[in-house]
Amino acid sequence: MLVLALDTxxxxxxxxxxxxTGSGPRLLAEQVTVDPRAAGxxxxxxxxxxxxxxxxxxxxxxxxxxxxxxGPFTSLRAGMVTxxxxxxxxxxxxxxxxxxxxxxxxARAEAGLLVVTDARRxxxxxxxxxxxxxxVTGPRVERPDVIAELLAGELAGLGITQVAGHVAAQxxxxxxxxxxxxxxxxxxxxxxxxxxxLGGAPAPLIPxxxxxxxxxxxxxxxxxSPA
Numbered sequence: 001m002l003v004l005a006l007d008t009x010x011x012x013x014x015x016x017x018x019x020x021t022g023s024g025p026r027l028l029a030e031q032v033t034v035d036p037r038a039a040g041x042x043x044x045x046x047x048x049x050x051x052x053x054x055x056x057x058x059x060x061x062x063x064x065x066x067x068x069x070x071g072p073f074t075s076l077r078a079g080m081v082t083x084x085x086x087x088x089x090x091x092x093x094x095x096x097x098x099x100x101x102x103x104x105x106x107a108r109a110e111a112g113l114l115v116v117t118d119a120r121r122x123x124x125x126x127x128x129x130x131x132x133x134x135x136v137t138g139p140r141v142e143r144p145d146v147i148a149e150l151l152a153g154e155l156a157g158l159g160i161t162q163v164a165g166h167v168a169a170q171x172x173x174x175x176x177x178x179x180x181x182x183x184x185x186x187x188x189x190x191x192x193x194x195x196x197x198l199g200g201a202p203a204p205l206i207p208x209x210x211x212x213x214x215x216x217x218x219x220x221x222x223x224x225s226p227a
Contacts, residue, residue, distance in 0.1 A: 001062045001198070002028075004047065004086070005190035008039040008079030009071025009099040010117055010166055015046040016187025017054040017061075020198065025191045029053035032184070039078040047086065061092050065194040067099035067185055069208035070125040070139045071117070076207055084205055095202045097193040099185050100127040100139050103164050106189025107182035109133070112160035114151070114177060118167050125210065130158050141210045144171050151175055 001020040008014070016030035031046035031053075051058050066083035069076045080096075087094035100115045104127070107113060113129040119141045126147055128137045136158060142150070151160060163172055164182040172179040197203070 002056060002060050003063050003065055003191055003198070004051075004058070004061050005065045005187040005194075006043065006047070006079055006083050007067030007099055007102060007185045007190060008043060008082075009067045009069045009076045010184050011036040012166075012184035013039050013042050013046060013079075014067075014185060014187060014190075015043060015050045016190075017050045017056060018187055018191050020062075020191065020195070025188055025195065027188055028056070030187050034184070036072075036075060039075040043079060043082050047082075058086070058090055061090060063198055063202075064090075064092055064094045065097060065190050065198075066094060066205070067102055067190060068096040068206065069099055070119070070141065070210045071099060071208075072120070073207075073209065076209075080205055080207055093202045094205060095194045095197050096205050097190055098127070098135070098139055098208060100125065100165075101135055101193040102185035102189040103182055104129050104133060104135070104189075105192035106186040107162075107164040107180050109162050109164070109180065111162065112158040113180075114147075114160050114163040114168075114175065116147070116163060116165040116167055116171060119210075124167065124171070128155050128158060128160060139208055139210060144174055147171075148174050148176075151177075 013033045029050045116124045116126045119125045163177040164180040166183040169179040
């Protein structure tokens with residue numbers, strides 16, 4: 001089974017081709033560029049480059065896996081629309097996975113794990129995982145100090161000792177956790193996060209924004225008194 005894995009919910013633009021066999025997933029080729037402003041222009045070329053490096057035609061794919069965030073509106077949408085377009089053109093199922101779950105699956109932590117990514121506005125997207133890798137919080141968005149309080153409170157029983165994600169190192173001391181070298185979702189992590197769903201009907205492609213967009217409708221114009 002050949003699978004195309006994509007994600008643009010973090011600053012990394014990720015595309016990879018993998019083979020899923022009886023012995024587990026195997027990476028055939030990947031293309032990754034860290035550039036938060038270039039998802040729309042780089043993802044499609046990277047898909048073709050990964051397929052060429054893997055020595056396959058895109059028509060040979062069995063499925064597509066795409067990260068659905070949480071992440072910024074523009075870059076996340078670019079990845080999801082691209083995945084949907086390729087799925088439609090190739091008549092292949094497109095399976096959504098949480099980007100945070102993909103990072104956790106790629107990190108392969110041996111104890112409880114926290115995954116955090118930048119949500120801007122001085123906030124973080126996060127999910128917490130128990131020692132078996134199960135997501136026990138679902139993706140949420142909070143300030144770093146609130147997450148630290150949760151780690152000391154309702155999440156204390158999970159045995160979380162490590163933190164992953166591209167902003168993990170800068171918050172590790174606040175959280176009292178060891179940062180892992182697992183900054184972004186990898187193609188292997190994306191496939192591992194989606195593996196149990198492959199072969200069945202894919203879930204709807206719904207982006208995990210977690211909050212309303214920054215853009216708002218303009219207010220009514222102010223009345224200007226004549227001079």
